[in-house]
Amino acid sequence: MSRRTAVPLPKAYRLLNHGPTVLVSSAHAGRRNVMAAAWNMALDFDPPKVAVVIDKSTLTRDLVEASGEFVLSVPSRQQAAMTLAVGTHSGREIDKFSIAGVHAAVASMVGAPLIEGCLAWLECRVIAEPHIQQSYDLFLGEVVAAWADPTVFSDGRWHFADDRQRSIHYLAGGSFFATGDEFKV
Amino acid sequence: MSRRTAVPLPKAYRLLNHGPTVLVSSAHAGRRNVMAAAWNMALDFDPPKVAVVIDKSTLTRDLVEASGEFVLSVPSRQQAAMTLAVGTHSGREIDKFSIAGVHAAVASMVGAPLIEGCLAWLECRVIAEPHIQQSYDLFLGEVVAAWADPTVFSDGRWHFADDRQRSIHYLAGGSFFATGDEFKV
Numbered sequence: 089m090s091r092r093t094a095v096p097l098p099k100a101y102r103l104l105n106h107g108p109t110v111l112v113s114s115a116h117a118g119r120r121n122v123m124a125a126a127w128n129m130a131l132d133f134d135p136p137k138v139a140v141v142i143d144k145s146t147l148t149r150d151l152v153e154a155s156g157e158f159v160l161s162v163p164s165r166q167q168a169a170m171t172l173a174v175g176t177h178s179g180r181e182i183d184k185f186s187i188a189g190v191h192a193a194v195a196s197m198v199g200a201p202l203i204e205g206c207l208a209w210l211e212c213r214v215i216a217e218p219h220i221q222q223s224y225d226l227f228l229g230e231v232v233a234a235w236a237d238p239t240v241f242s243d244g245r246w247h248f249a250d251d252r253q254r255s256i257h258y259l260a261g262g263s264f265f266a267t268g269d270e271f272k273v
Numbered sequence: 274m275s276r277r278t279a280v281p282l283p284k285a286y287r288l289l290n291h292g293p294t295v296l297v298s299s300a301h302a303g304r305r306n307v308m309a310a311a312w313n314m315a316l317d318f319d320p321p322k323v324a325v326v327i328d329k330s331t332l333t334r335d336l337v338e339a340s341g342e343f344v345l346s347v348p349s350r351q352q353a354a355m356t357l358a359v360g361t362h363s364g365r366e367i368d369k370f371s372i373a374g375v376h377a378a379v380a381s382m383v384g385a386p387l388i389e390g391c392l393a394w395l396e397c398r399v400i401a402e403p404h405i406q407q408s409y410d411l412f413l414g415e416v417v418a419a420w421a422d423p424t425v426f427s428d429g430r431w432h433f434a435d436d437r438q439r440s441i442h443y444l445a446g447g448s449f450f451a452t453g454d455e456f457k458v
Contacts, residue, residue: 105311106442106450107292126290129314131326131409139324139411141316169458220405224316224413226324246444254453257291257442259431261457265291268439268453272446273354 090193090204092235099244100234101130103162103208104138106246106267108255111161111174112140113192114151114200120192122184122203123148124175126258128160136231138212143225147179151200152214153221158229159195160210161203164240165266166252172262197233207255208236246270275378275389277420284429285419286315288347288393289323291431291452293440296346296359297325298377299336299385305377307369307388308333309360311443313345321416323397328410332364338406341399342383343414346391349425350451351437357447382418392440393421431455 095103104110107129113122127141138160142149152158163171170189177184184190192201198211212229220226240246240253248254248267257265280288289295292314298307312326323345327334337343348356355374362369369375377386380396387394397414405411425431425438433439433452442450 102445106444107294107311107314109292126292127314127316129292129312129324129326131312131411137409139314141314165456168456172458217405220402224322226316226413228409228411244445245448246450257452259291259455260287260429263430263455263457265431265455266453267442268451270444270448270450271350271353272448273357 090206091237091239092209093238095234095236097136097231097234098134100136100210100231101133102244103210103234103236103241104128104130107257108162108267109171109258111163111171111203111206112142112148113159113161113203114148114155116151116155119151120185120201121147121151121179122174122190124171124258131228137215138210138229138231140227141225142227152227155199156214157198157200158212159198159200159202160212161206162208162255163206164253165256167205168256168264171256207240207253210234275391276422276424277394278423280419280421282321282416282419283319285321285395285416286318287429288395288419288421288426289313289315292442293347293452294356294443296348296356296388296391297327297333298344298346298388299333299340301336301340304336305370305386306332306336306364307359307375309356309443316413322400323395323414323416325412326410327412337399337412340384342385343397344380344383344385344387345395345397346388347393347440348391349438350441352390353441353449356441392425392438395419
């Protein structure tokens with residue numbers, strides 16, 4: 089089971105500020121799913137909001153629209169193969185929770201699951217904006233709870249030590265960048 | 274002068290896919306400005322679109338709304354202090370092009386300038402969505418031209434060699450992460 093400590097909501101944007109690729113999980117009426125999304129960003133500080141692109145073809149889209157909720161989980165380098173797998177397969181064809189390393193945990197405020205073993209989690213409620221959902225596949229969410237593994241994020245700061253536990257940034261064609269050195273200017 | 278080669282538009286999303294912090298430059302009626310934005314993402318492949326958050330308090334906001342254009346430039350690690358400086362000062366108070374290292378170059382399709390010495394550039398036209406601009410400070414743009422320094426990006430791939438020429442990811446409080454190791458799964 090993942091270690092999880094609460095992140096104060098005004099600090100939740102820091103989980104996404106550096107632009108990691110995330111997993112988007114969702115659930116509705118007994119179905120659940122998870123996909124990968126490089127196209128995500130923070131949108132506001134307090135209350136924290138996020139934006140994420142969810143294509144019309146995905147099962148995730150149906151579940152997010154029906155439930156009005158989603159969870160963003162920040163995967164680690166050791167979860168990169170799993171991230172690529174959930175980003176490649178469709179939940180319409182397979183149960184992605186049967187993929188190696190994809191395990192659900194219960195969220196605190198939404199019905200969508202957290203993905204076990206990730207570095208951080210943002211529980212979100214959709215801010216309904218039907219026009220941009222339809223025109224751009226763009227979903228906005230308010231973060232209603234946030235969590236992080238305290239071995240990599242605490243007191244509002246990421247502090248990566250183990251290279252396997254760094255966040256990741258998808259490029260294309262199965263290639264990722266790991267989050268690199270921290271530096272101050 | 275920066276080396277720049279054209280990036281085919283269907284590959285332009287790859288300049289932002291890994292979540293770097295960018296510079297947003299703008300110009301209108303003889304005024305110009307540049308700010309930093311960690312809150313940016315790709316929004317579509319072809320035609321390529323982007324999303325970026327531009328706060329109401331900024332001069333950039335005025336110039337982008339008046340001109341309907343902006344440029345995203347991807348700064349390097351050796352430009353991190355400049356990135357923080359243009360992200361800290363307001364264009365209402367100082368001419369940010371007087372800050373050390375901030376030099377403008379002429380764009381090909383828009384009036385907003387490119388920022389010299391960056392790794393890549395996306396020339397964008399605003400896709401007018403007044404409601405989300407007003408409610409969330411969220412701007413959508415279509416990428417009408419894209420460029421990269423061929424020493425770090427070519428054939429649709431980033432290939433960082435010199436650590437000073439890696440892209441950067443802002444966290445908070447003057448701290449950044451460099452883009453780290455590339456790996457394939």
